[in-house]
Amino acid sequence: MMERKLKFLIFSAVGICLAFLSMRAGVLAGPASPLVSGITATDPVNLNTCSTVVIWCNATINDGDGWEDINNVNATLWDPASTAEGSSDSNSNHYTNSSCTLGANVSFTDVPANCSFTLQYYANPADWTCKIYANDTSGNSGSSFITDATINTLRALDAENAIDFGSLVPDSTSPEDANNTVTNCGNVPIDLNLSGTDLVNASAGIANISVSSVKHNVTAPGQDYAAGMSPLSATPTYANFTLAKRTNGLSINKTYWKIGVPSVIEKLIYTGTITFTAVDDN
Amino acid sequence: MVKHNLIYGIFYGAVLLVLLAMPFAFGEDVSTSVAIGNSPPVVGTVTSSDDFAPPTCGNVTAWCNATITDANGYNDIKIANATLWDPASTTIDGSDDNSTHYVTRCFLNGGSGSAINANCSFAIVYHANPAEWTCRIYANDTSSNVHNNSKTDVTIITLRALDANNTISFGTLSPGTSSTADANNTILNCGNVPTDLNLSGTDLTNATASVTNISVGNVKYNITTPDQQYTTSMTSLSATSTYTNFTLTKRTSGLSLNNTYWKIGIPASIENLVFTGTITFTAVPDT
DSSP states (O other): OHHHHHHHHHHHHHHHHHHHHHHHHHHHTSOOOEEEEEEEEOOSBOOOTTSEEEEEEEEEEEETTOGGGEEEEEEEEEOTTTOOTTSOOBTTTEEEESSOEEOOOSSSSEEEEEEEEEEETTSOSEEEEEEEEEEETTSOEEEEEEEEEEEOOEEOEEEOSEEEEEEEOTTOBOSSOEEEEEEEOSSSOEEEEEEEOOBBOTTOSSOOBOGGGEEEESSOSSOOTTTSOEEOOSSOEEEEEEEOOOSSSOOEEEEEEEEBOOSSOOSSEEEEEEEEEEEEOO | OHHHHHHHHHHHHHHHHHHHHSOEEOEEEEEEEEEEOOOOOEEOOOEEOOSBOOOTTSEEEEEEEEEEEOTTOGGGEEEEEEEEEOTTTOOTTSOOOSSSEEEEEOEEEEEETTEEEEEEEEEEETTSOSEEEEEEEEEEETTOOEEEEEEEEEEEOOOOOEEEOSOOOOOOOOTTOBOSSOEEEEEEEOSSSOEEEEEEEOOBBOTTOSSOOBOGGGEEEESSOSSOOTTTSOEEOOSSOEEEEEEEOOOSSSOOEEEEEEEEBOOSSOOSSOOBOOEEEEEEEOO
């Protein structure tokens, strides 16, 4: 009898062990989902005037089945104040990277993912969200995000390099406007501060051309020199230009310039400078 | 030391945060240029010497002046010339001839700003026509633009003048005789109009003479024809100025001159002395 009880106990114990091992073996064989953690991003982002800048959104990807099980990492960067994660890409508020770069694994299960975005100069100034997705070979995925990737305000412009008033005789004013096209090279609407220098020639013996003889109208072409235009000054002076931020095509507007020539001035070429500065749109 | 490092660290960190928080703003310098073109010169009001007469058989400097302006500055005025002419007898394009037409290059001085003075002087010869002359000043700039202005009432007044040889020597004559040959005196028109003559004279005297002198009436002349008979074809000089029709033309190119012919008659009784007197030639209007 004792022998039979002992056998029973032994077989029971073996059975329990086998059942446990069977259960354990079943758990080890199931696919593990990737985990995204430790997201960092370029912050703040300073855009480049009328150009692009490459920024990063990085994370560590973990897969319990081993890092090699991760077959794709992608990321979305968007401005949640003006669009949704699932929206189409827009240089102003939505960027995607469909194939982030995986770095060298740091363990059997962990590997860094580097997600770059080439941001245009007119990407919204805001706190953007960067969300990184990891997918493994079993179709499992994981994601994580940060919401405070700040893109700074870029207030910038590009003006044509030169304004040529042509040839004028003494004591005359420009019969027609000399135009200068200004491009918004930033990510906010802008007005202008304008200033300038006298137009001079080093060999002039009688007169140069005062900066105030240069006049502008930043909104309306064909204005009368005396009555419809503002004189330029050596001191930066605000002009209400309201050049919108770019959304699709370039955001440009013309400015209109004329010059008045003194009554007595030598036959020379006089040169100066006008400084266009982007300022807050009011 | 640690405390200082902490303070510096906080400070630089704060500066960095401020810089990062600042919105980026950019401006751009645009070059401006204008080429000043040519403006022609302008000759202002012409002023001149007026009512002037050249000196007898000499020259006088007359002038025409103007202020020339050029909006490109006085240095742009390259040259100024002037023409002075008698429009009643020639044109502005006539040739220089001393009588009716003069051209001169002006002296530019006193430039300032747009203006410079043009001083145009002419050496006017004595036979320049008595008339209302016109003076026109031309200014050229460096771009070959030309402007002119004129003054039409530059008056040269009449100069009626002559020059005679200084002496008439009748040579040696015996008492009771007269000159066998003419003593000539050449008269030169030294003015700017034709002239006739007024003639007068004095007795020929010698302070030591006790018998007689030679009366002015013994001096005779013929102002047109030489070798005339003393008694029948010559006119006696008088102490009173007497008109004679000489018609000595105004000079045009060469000198305008004519001879006058003189003889003298000697009293029958007269001492052996040298007697001297004076003849006065006066230019008078040609009639």
